[in-house]
Amino acid sequence: MKIVLQNLTKVFPSRNKKANDEVTAVNNFNFEIPDGKLIGLLGPSGCGKSTTLYMISGLQKPTSGKIFFGDEDVTEVSTENRGIGLVFQNYALYPHMTVKQNILFPLQNLKGEQKLSKEEMLERAYNTAKLVQLDELMDRKPAELSGGQQQRVAIARALVKMPKVLLLDEPLSNLDARLRLQTREEIRRIQKETQITTVFVTHDQEEAMSISDMIVVMKLGVVQQIGKPQEVYDSPANLFVAKFLGTPPINVFNGCVKGEKLYIGQDEVMAVKGVADQEVTVGIRPEGFQLDDRGPLQCKPTNVEVMGRDVSIVSTHLASVNPTIRSIINADNKIDISQEYIRYSLKAHKVFIFNKETEERIYFEAK
Numbered sequence: 520m521k522i523v524l525q526n527l528t529k530v531f532p533s534r535n536k537k538a539n540d541e542v543t544a545v546n547n548f549n550f551e552i553p554d555g556k557l558i559g560l561l562g563p564s565g566c567g568k569s570t571t572l573y574m575i576s577g578l579q580k581p582t583s584g585k586i587f588f589g590d591e592d593v594t595e596v597s598t599e600n601r602g603i604g605l606v607f608q609n610y611a612l613y614p615h616m617t618v619k620q621n622i623l624f625p626l627q628n629l630k631g632e633q634k635l636s637k638e639e640m641l642e643r644a645y646n647t648a649k650l651v652q653l654d655e656l657m658d659r660k661p662a663e664l665s666g667g668q669q670q671r672v673a674i675a676r677a678l679v680k681m682p683k684v685l686l687l688d689e690p691l692s693n694l695d696a697r698l699r700l701q702t703r704e705e706i707r708r709i710q711k712e713t714q715i716t717t718v719f720v721t722h723d724q725e726e727a728m729s730i731s732d733m734i735v736v737m738k739l740g741v742v743q744q745i746g747k748p749q750e751v752y753d754s755p756a757n758l759f760v761a762k763f764l765g766t767p768p769i770n771v772f773n774g775c776v777k778g779e780k781l782y783i784g785q786d787e788v789m790a791v792k793g794v795a796d797q798e799v800t801v802g803i804r805p806e807g808f809q810l811d812d813r814g815p816l817q818c819k820p821t822n823v824e825v826m827g828r829d830v831s832i833v834s835t836h837l838a839s840v841n842p843t844i845r846s847i848i849n850a851d852n853k854i855d856i857s858q859e860y861i862r863y864s865l866k867a868h869k870v871f872i873f874n875k876e877t878e879e880r881i882y883f884e885a886k
């Protein structure tokens with residue numbers, strides 16, 4: 520099921536008239552979510568992710584704009600009649616019911632044409648449990664399950680009605696690191712198997728990048744960029760997006776362009792053809808540095824962090840916005856940080872420049 524968001528806006532009015540503190544939680548969101556894809560809705564806390572999801576679900580009514588499921592305008596359709604499955608951060612299972620009863624519950628409430636016979640219900644519940652690999656645990660109570668298993672029950676409960684759209688709001692936040700990784704792979708597998716159009720909300724960029732077909736990056740209710748995870752990482756539209764994606768994060772410098780050359784402090788680091796003279800903000804991905812005795816960027820090394828396959832060299836530079844710079848270098852390199860300075864050359868496609876005021880990307884030709 521394709522989902523279309525058209526000029527979708529949600530304004531929460533002020534609590535009292537004097538305060539004048541209304542919040543535009545979602546501001547003119549336009550997007551066509553393709554059928555059968557998993558979309559990651561990504562951004563810091565408070566940027567409007569949940570509000571967007573609740574509007575898609577019908578739990579909240581947009582202030583303006585429209586929502587379509589396929590060609591049908593569902594803006595005024597109630598949550599129950601939208602054919603969605605919802606999963607929240609806290610699994611909200613019925614503690615006194617077994618896994619089987621929890622999964623059966625949504626089916627027992629179906630009315631009219633949708634009503635199922637007892638056998639049909641059981642068959643559906645078992646098929647769904649199999650899909651989320653809970654079929655061996657049907658007689659347990661939630662308290663007898665791990666967090667990851669509980670969340671899978673919640674997912675099964677959302678899936679058992681065979682929704683056209685699956686909406687997940689930070690479903691992994693309550694899980695520990697290892698379970699999070701497992702469960703996100705599980706969600707990806709289930710989504711691929713069922714081909715249900717899915718919107719996955721998270722503030723965790725790595726999570727969103729790893730499971731989404733496309734990500735939507737939001738800030739203060741405004742969509743910043745939409746694209747395939749790798750494309751957005753490789754070509755961020757502005758400084759916010761560049762900083763939000765990637766671990767370790769992108770390194771940010773104060774720089775300037777003079778005569779189509781980019782300077783970081785005194786160091787002339789590369790050609791930036793077609794860019795007018797101006798002060799700029801420079802972002803360099805950690806993997807964009809190459810150790811090079813004759814490289815143009817001169818940094819003061821402070822320490823080396825070993826990460827197995829790679830090492831991370833921590834260094835400083837006067838023009839760096841943050842106290843330290845982090846480069847990622849293949850561990851095969853000989854790394855000597857006993858010297859006062861190390862020199863880097865830069866991979867041009869890992870260097871981005873941004874307008875100092877608007878923080879929008881300035882595009883250039885490297886050669």
Ligand code: ADP
Nearest residue numbers: 531542543544563564565566567568569570571
């Ligand atoms: P996210 O899920 O990205 O953390 P939300 O969508 O929950 O963000 O919230 C977006 C903004 O809208 C925040 O500033 C939040 O305080 C505000 N907000 C959310 N729900 C309400 C509400 N019911 N009443 C007033 N303001 C709200």
Ligand code: MG
Nearest residue numbers: 565568569570
């Ligand atoms: Mg939220």
